[in-house]
Amino acid sequence: MTNGGYNIIRCPACSTCHGRQGLSASCPHCGQRLGEHGILVKAVSSAEALRIEVALQNTPEELREALRSRMVSNESLSSFNDEVPSRTMGNWVQQSVNEDGLITVRSVQLTLNKNHSDLDANDVLEQAEVQGMLVRMGEGRWMLLE
Ligand SMILES: [Zn+2]
Incomplete structure (x- = not known):
């Protein structure tokens, strides 16, 4: 099930889908180790399509x-990538690491405010998670993957 595009993977433990x-290696929702056990629901070719399909699968x-x-x-969804290059967004996410070494909705929101961006912190986090920049540590907390 390896390919060059984006995969939508369902966790057999909690039945929630995520994009990758x-x-x-593991489920971002419940932490279940996946590896070969993750169920490949669908493969898509763009991060945009992935975002939509993951949301749909979890609905x-x-x-x-x-x-x-x-x-x-x-x-606003389709213009998301045009407005802010993902490199810029990546920098913002990196700037949002707080004193605990984690990234939260609040820390991202502060960075967005500082950069006069009207993007939603949740959208930025979701995008960064889909792109594999972040790993979810718990409810509302992420760790930056270097
Ligand atoms: Zn799970």
């Missing part, structure tokens, strides 16, 4: 169509 380039089936049309028509 290549294989996942009850009867709500998916509504969510899909909302996400696909959401302009």
Whole structure:
């Protein structure tokens, strides 16, 4: 199940999906070790498609169509990568490490404010997590992967 694109992987322990380039070592939601045990749900070719598909997979089936049309028509979503190059966003995430060596929604929000960005800290974190920059340590806390 290795390929060059982005994979949507379902954790067999908590049934939650997450996106990853290549294989996942562990589930970002419950910490379950995955390796070969992760279930490859779907492979997509862009981070944008990955973001949408992961959200869809984690949505009850009867709500998916509504969510899909909302996400696909959401302009701020499609312009996300154009407005802020991912390199800039990456720098912001790196600047957001707090005194505990962790990144939180609050620390990212402070960095965004400092840079006069009106991006949502949650969106930035989600994007950084999808790109494999961050690993989730717990509710609302992430660690930077160098
Ligand atoms: Zn899990």
